[in-house]
Amino acid sequence: MSDRGMDVARVGAPTHADLNGGGRRAWPPPPWASVMLGTARVGHLATADGRGTPSVVPVCFASLDGPGGMGPTIVSVMDEKPKSVGDRETRRVRNIVARPEVALVVDDYDEVWYRLAWVLVRGSAAIVGPGDAGHGEALAALRAKYAQYRDMELGTRLVIRLTGLSTSSWRAHGGDGETVAPDGSAETAGSVEPRYPESMALIRGRRSVRGFTAEPVPPGVIRAAIEAAGWAPSPHGRQPWRFAVVESAEIKRALADAMASTWEEQLSFDGQAAEVIATRLRKSRERVVGAPVLVVPCLFPGVLDVYPDVDRQDAERIMAIQSLGAAIQTMQLQLYAAGWDSGWMCAPLFCPDIVRETLGLAPGTIPQALIPIGRAAREPVRRERIPPGDLIAAWL
Numbered sequence: 604m605s606d607r608g609m610d611v612a613r614v615g616a617p618t619h620a621d622l623n624g625g626g627r628r629a630w631p632p633p634p635w636a637s638v639m640l641g642t643a644r645v646g647h648l649a650t651a652d653g654r655g656t657p658s659v660v661p662v663c664f665a666s667l668d669g670p671g672g673m674g675p676t677i678v679s680v681m682d683e684k685p686k687s688v689g690d691r692e693t694r695r696v697r698n699i700v701a702r703p704e705v706a707l708v709v710d711d712y713d714e715v716w717y718r719l720a721w722v723l724v725r726g727s728a729a730i731v732g733p734g735d736a737g738h739g740e741a742l743a744a745l746r747a748k749y750a751q752y753r754d755m756e757l758g759t760r761l762v763i764r765l766t767g768l769s770t771s772s773w774r775a776h777g778g779d780g781e782t783v784a785p786d787g788s789a790e791t792a793g794s795v796e797p798r799y800p801e802s803m804a805l806i807r808g809r810r811s812v813r814g815f816t817a818e819p820v821p822p823g824v825i826r827a828a829i830e831a832a833g834w835a836p837s838p839h840g841r842q843p844w845r846f847a848v849v850e851s852a853e854i855k856r857a858l859a860d861a862m863a864s865t866w867e868e869q870l871s872f873d874g875q876a877a878e879v880i881a882t883r884l885r886k887s888r889e890r891v892v893g894a895p896v897l898v899v900p901c902l903f904p905g906v907l908d909v910y911p912d913v914d915r916q917d918a919e920r921i922m923a924i925q926s927l928g929a930a931i932q933t934m935q936l937q938l939y940a941a942g943w944d945s946g947w948m949c950a951p952l953f954c955p956d957i958v959r960e961t962l963g964l965a966p967g968t969i970p971q972a973l974i975p976i977g978r979a980a981r982e983p984v985r986r987e988r989i990p991p992g993d994l995i996a997a998w999l
């Protein structure tokens with residue numbers, strides 16, 4: 604068997620791009636490292652006491668643009684997780700009081716070693732107490748990132764604030780041929796310059812968002828997203844899809860109600876308890892009504908080839924569905940690249956006629972999904988991915 608499908612790879616020598624010039628650099632980190640810092644659920648905070656004795660603790664943290672011209676800032680709170688001593692007596696707080704220089708590291712470990720990466724942030728730490736400037740902003744940033752903090756009484760707790768940040772980062776593989784391929788060869792690097800060195804940061808950064816802020820989405824953002832969708836591959840290049848855009852609150856409500864009645868029937872048919880049905884319907888309705896904009900991707904099979912036999916006709920339809928999936932993801936990637944977020948709801952698939960009627964779409968336009976768009980209200984929890992070696996069924 605070829606070793607190309609093997610998981611464990613040799614980790615190549617980091618390139619200058621990975622090491623950011625070989626050492627510390629001022630803010631910001633490269634885009635892929637910013638994504639890592641923004642999405643990491645845990646970091647390891649290193650402090651030292653007055654004599655230089657080091658200590659490291661895992662912390663929940665959030666990044667924000669510090670208030671009052673403080674610049675990029677990282678915050679962590681002495682939260683309600685059980686501790687054996689009071690906030691001020693913890694080693695990290697005593698160390699910071701004695702010596703403000705600290706470091707925070709986040710890392711991605713993966714058995715597929717070509718995906719290893721870390722980001723190190725150095726800065727000057729301060730202890731911010733209740734009532735001090737920036738205490739409220741720090742708690743707001745942490746609550747936006749961690750749902751667990753929303754129900755915790757944190758107003759009286761100490762915050763650790765890192766400012767004056769510098770960074771260094773490393774990754775074994777840019778996902779774009781920067782270093783070594785999964786088999787340890789340099790084949791993806793060769794002499795070819797990557798066209799978009801940050802592509803993997805964009806692809807990994809896109810995430811399904813299920814709760815949005817009320818911030819309106821400019822129409823130009825939606826137009827650019829639909830233009831991007833139009834560049835997706837499609838059978839015969841026919842682009843057998845159309846997109847309905849819903850900004851109207853009234854139509855969002857009508858759509859939520861129309862889809863809910865079908866879903867309610869199906870859930871009752873499944874024998875689900877009344878209160879479970881009510882909760883699921885309420886959550887789904889909130890997602891539809893609460894998103895600043897909805898895009899409803901529809902199949903538009905009228906532009907496809909017509910065949911006399913069922914098999915080829917079926918294949919033609921499947922190709923159209925495949926390409927609609929590609930168009931939707933292309934749209935989502937463009938939205939994410941532009942700083943916006945989106946989700947994916949399959950509800951229209953179960954009641955396409957009702958959705959078409961509610962939106963007043965032409966016959967032959969078949970709603971397939973619903974893409975809520977806006978700015979994420981909180982960082983979603985991501986699902987683990989199958990290592991690439993396990994995704995390769997054969998490499999012959």
Ligand SMILES: Cc1cc2nc3c(=O)[nH]c(=O)nc-3n(C[C@H](O)[C@H](O)[C@H](O)COP(=O)(O)O)c2cc1C
Pocket residue numbers: 809810811812813947948949950983985986
């Ligand atoms: C065809 C399709 C249908 C989906 N339907 C739903 C849905 O109805 N509700 C939902 O919350 N997410 C839906 N998703 C999103 C997936 O749950 C999500 O992509 C997956 O959990 C991976 O998370 P990520 O997108 O954040 O990487 C759907 C995704 C696809 C491709």
